Amino acid sequence: MSLASSGNDVGSAVQRLRSTTRRKILRLYPVLVLPVLAFALDCLFPLPPAPRYSPIVLAADGSVLHAFLNPTQKWRMKTKLSEITPALQQAIINKEDRYFRYHFGVNPIAIVQAAGRNIFRNGRTTGASTITMQVARLLEPKERTFGNKLLEMLRAVQLEAHYSKPEILQLYLNLVPYGSNIEGVKSAALLYFQQPPDYLSLAQTVTLAIIPNQPRVLVLGKNNERILTERNRWLRQFQQQHLFPDQDIEDAINEPLDAQRHAAPTLAPHLARRLVSRFPGQPIIHSTLRRAPQVKAEDLTKNYVRRLHELGISQAAVLVVNNRTRAVEAYVGSADFQDAAGSGQVDGVRAIRSPGSTLKPFLYALAVDKGIITPKLKLPDVPTNFSGFRPENFDKSCAGEVTVERALTYSLNIPAVRVLADVGVPVFTDKLRDAGFKSVAKAAPRLGLSTILGGCGASLEELTGLYAALADGGNYKPLRNTALVEKKTPTPKSRLSALLVSPAAAFLITDILAQRTRPDLPMGYQNSRHLPKIAWKTGTSYGRRDAWSIGYNQDYTIGVWVGNFSGQGSPALTGADVASPLLFDLFNTLAYNSPNRWAVPPATLDFRLVCAETGLVPGEHCPNQLIDYYLPGTSSARHCEHQKEALVSADSTMAYCRACVPAAGFRRQLFPNPLPEVLAFREAQGLPSTRLPQHNPACSLVRNTDGGAGASLAITSPLDHAEYVLDRKEKQQMLLSCAAGSEVRQVFWYVNDRFLRAASATERVFFRPPSGPVKISCADDHGRNVDIRLQVQEL
Template identity: 75%
Template sequence: MRRLAPFLWLVLLLGGLGGLLDRLFPLPPAPRYSPIVLAADGTVLHTFLNPTQKWRMKTELREITPALRQIILAKEDRYFYYHFGINPLAILKAAGRNAFGAGRTTGASTITMQVARLLEPKERTWPNKLLEMLRAVQLEAHYSKAEILQLYLNLVPYGGNIEGVKSAALLYFQQPPDYLSLAQTVTLAIIPNRPRGLVLGQHNAAIVRERNRWLRRLGQQGAFSRQAIADALLEPLAARRQAAPALAPHLARRLVRQFPGQAIIASTLQRGKQAKAEDLTRNYVRRLQPLGISNAAVLVINNRTRAVEAYVGSADFRDALNKGQNDGIRAVRSPGSTLKPLLYALALDKGLVTPKRLLPDVPTNFAGYQPENFDKRCHGEVPLDRALAYSLNIPAVRVLSELGVPTFTDKLRAAGFRRVARDAPRLGLSTILGGCGATLEELTNLYVTLAAGGQYAPLRFAGKNEDLRSENGVRSENRKQKQPVESIQDSQLFSEASAFLITDILAQLTRPDLPVGYETSIRLPKIAWKTGTSYGRRDAWSIGYNKEYTIGVWVGNFSGQGSPALTGSDVATPLLFDLFNTLAYNSPNNWFQPPASLDFRLVCTETGLPPGENCPNQLIDYFLPGISTAQRCQHQREVLLSADGQFAFCRACAPAAGFRRALYPELLPEVVAFRAAQGIPYRQRPPHNPACQRVRGGREQAPGITSPLANAEYVLNKGEQQQLLLSCTTDGEVRQVYWYVNDRFLRVAPATERIFFRPPPGQLKISCADDHGRNTDVRVTVTEL
């Protein structure tokens, strides 16, 4: 032990000195790679130049095939696995050659020494050569042989700004290193020795000669079989510089920002679906350009996994004129009518409606807000399923007013609608007609939630991208930074029952938003879908789904310019159908089934409510037991009439005898006004007994002024003698109304008559009183120009 002590002290001293030198002279920083975004199957979707403007794509360990390893070692360093970074025998041999001029001058560089030089390029001098050797030993101490070989293959030059085997393989052969043939592999092995003299695409003949020379040598060494060498010798070389992979440019940039410093980023995209979606979108928008429509965006979601399988942010990323680099999937736009399915699903869960429940579709003033249908027409009373299938606006606003705007916006916040969450305190009834901001990403996931039975979960854009030490052992400086993860918890937005009912309605084919020419098309996919068009025809939406996929489509202009042709049904749905027929043509032929929580019941055709005493006409409707309203239908009201039927009595003035009973429809005042204005006949209740002395008041039955709108400003042209419209809705018993302006009587008119008058400029108080003494006021401002 005493004799070994000095040796042990020497070892400890040298080890300590080596550790100190390692700290004082650390290895050069890790190479900065070109970010690569992969498809779900591992193929390269998109690549970027690294920060030094070089194509240096990281070769993974699994991509270093045995053939590539064998060729590189045979050519560059046969004793790679047996030395510690320096090959002493090779150095002595090279020194003898260089000193005596015998044979070719060599530097005896091992692969590890070449890595040291590539990591830290210096002028080729003897002092620098010694430093290179020290660095090689240092590298051997830090990394395994596999990692050093990987570094070498990632750094070798191929001329211009191309570095690394993977960069060369993708840019010249359009495939990764592990897919190359033996001839292609040898080709890439010989070029780094003469990257300027052997340029693929320019010196292919010289490259073939050099390649074949090495193939024969490898054959003589027994590295490969005779047949493999013979086949490789006959393989032609037609390689030339190709463009770098550039699919999914919008998502690629998004993921690179999400995972800064990561060389290889896995996405959920399916390469085939992405390529087809891009081609379909680009070609489709070209046909729309004469209509003043220049862009579109498409999102394809796998319903089972919530994985995004195609992501098209614009029709052409390189189209600078039409702002092609904008990401239409994340752009905040007006959603038009695309939120209506969520509204009706929530109303179904609240028991407010059922599919056959009738909703008024007549001109209605909702506390100053008077919506219109897209076609400017009203339909009287319509069942909910028709209101949704035909995307009627007035019934939707009525249901939202009953449900409550805060309830609706709270659900949108839970579904990840960020702009709605921010603007919620300022949103009103117009929200359901597109009076809010939403993205294609948010809207499409809302429809995935419908396909998932009301279960919400965030979309998945990235595969497994763990923040781990890189395979070559070099830590990225950015890896230490924790990336903020924006996650919204999974939740049940609405019930499975309401999701099925909405899907059943949206799958109907008898609807106005079926594109022209598709009525008899054999290419019509089996999907549920909803369209939307924003105010001013600036945005056209169409979002559809089946059991397997949900596809969202936006069509418009990033400039915000509208177009008369821009509607969801006319320009967005044809692209949606094309996408489904192309991308999901082999989806299983199954469809959604009603859940056990749904049941059937008979309802009155006149209202959609369970039948009352006077409901001869009935039909079957779905309902949610214990949730849907059990209120009985009372669409007809018993009225006490005089013997001759000329007057109606209230309980206060009904005589003891000499009257009879009759049934009259119980209609909302706005429905009565609509029928009268449209000349639609209905059984009208006789006027009230004029001899009745009862004073009838109460603002709950007072006339509702539908025009002018409360607190509105009207700008009139002084030279055109423009007039202001006066109209109202009243109780069914009202026959006449009395109009006042600034408390001065204007005129008497039938309750359903629309009248016009020339208003004076300034602040006006408009009053309407009915023949039962009930009164309503609104205030407006009139300005003359």
């Protein structure tokens, strides 16, 4: 073979190879181009946006508490895959698209059959629409034309590429029409049968399966007889197909059709709106509410407030919290959401109101932890001037001295202010801020001693959370009303868990608040068998505008507010009279069968003997003693000095110090040694009181060298740093009074460092002050001195 012929053979082989390769590429060209083209078309013509659902708020068990219209004013509640029961799927698929699970969105066989029927007029005219094609039409409604039908087919194929079969079926069941503005099986099930789809019977399921084809003709509540006939026809057809057991079919056929349109669920309207606003665009919101407690709480509140209308009281709010989980189980923002005259749409759970006395238990718990008080300690309950602030008790009276537990159970104001002055306002408000009190946190720099009497703002939600912390041994956790989590910045400190007070302090306060011999026990409950075992505290704001009652046991904390959203007060509006009865009714209804468990003293608590007269550790002269709780290493160990031993003459007319006591003719005697303000109060009230006799006038030493320095001297009138405006024409005078120890017999008054007059320790002195700044001084016969300054203006 020549070299030329060999070269020609090689060239031919190369040409044949190129030709073969070109043919193979041409064959693969559609395979390579079509996916790219499909992807490009999918990008150029994206699927219609997801349907806009009706927001629904679910209870903890998954039932619908509240539903809202969607933005297009339709009832279209989202049906989850888990709610599509096998019976519902089988009925829908068998009726609408028997080969749904096998085709790619378009059923070619059904198209050919439908074309034959439509062309030759043989049988019923059909459109051969698959479930996927119906979804495409429902997502993008268009006029029924041949061109639009082709577009539906293309959209159906596109849907099949994007979604699984169960997801397409879910879309279909969410969009199918049921007449009027009702769309989707969940909306239809709730509005016609008042049941979720997965709770429907077979008869009800088939009923919902047949209506979408003729929603304007088969209207539930209007055409029930016609729907019943159509339903049973399809049930017989399903029986022939052996789709369901024969007995189930027979039972479904015999089931009557008693369906009519009902209103959408509207429980917990305030919380529902709050959650929808908090999670915009969320079709399904899971709340922590329990349906039964919510229904009972709403009914009790509405009926209770109806009885209060004649007293000028129009509203109430209730919050029920599970102490173990801090889940809100009932949320009543107002007595009647539809009450426009009473501003029923205002959310009383979140409204900022004056808390009255409801913060006192928390204050006393803080004081226990600081070692300032124990339950049996006695506090002065006398008119007191706290740097210009003169609080009064609710009943305008004073008791002189009261134990801590009585001061709390009787909600006395003066002892509470005294305890707050000892604890410190900043310490108190800082703890409230840790417990999520937002308005207190904002106003903290401006708050003073009046805070404990309601001089700050708080909501029912904040107060109930605070009492839930007491029920949980002082451990604060933020309340939960939903299982959803917001995608926001890290949780602030005020919403984190915190130990506000020790378990020991929480137990002592709980033990005090559980006492039933107290004035705020509701009328009719004194001998009632239905008195729940709870710890509770009431509160009434200034002007009787707000009535509070908050109680708890081991399982639940319930907060109640009663009043008017307008802020109008009522003479009958007190926590004990109008808020506590509702609180007790709620506990008896919601937690009547809860386990009868109660708090037990923690190991950090112990007992000790204290003086019955003061609640302090017994001193040398304390014959009457009783047992009291205390915190070892924390509670004050100050010894009692309620009696003072003095050396007096035989006739008790003269007292001696150790420097001037005679060799004979004297004796030892015990004298009461109360605080000066308590002694002054007793004498002003005409109560029995005993002062030390006059000191030996012949004694040349300073009169307080007898070792009995006594209590401090205090001016009780006028007020320090106050401004007085007097009428010049009426020649008004000013009162001078003081509180001195029992050993003081005489005091000396000075005005602007000039002697005014001498007076007995309990005498009330009147004088006419000069205009301008005035300095008033008081000295006693034991060498003590006190000054105050004030401003006087004459008009």
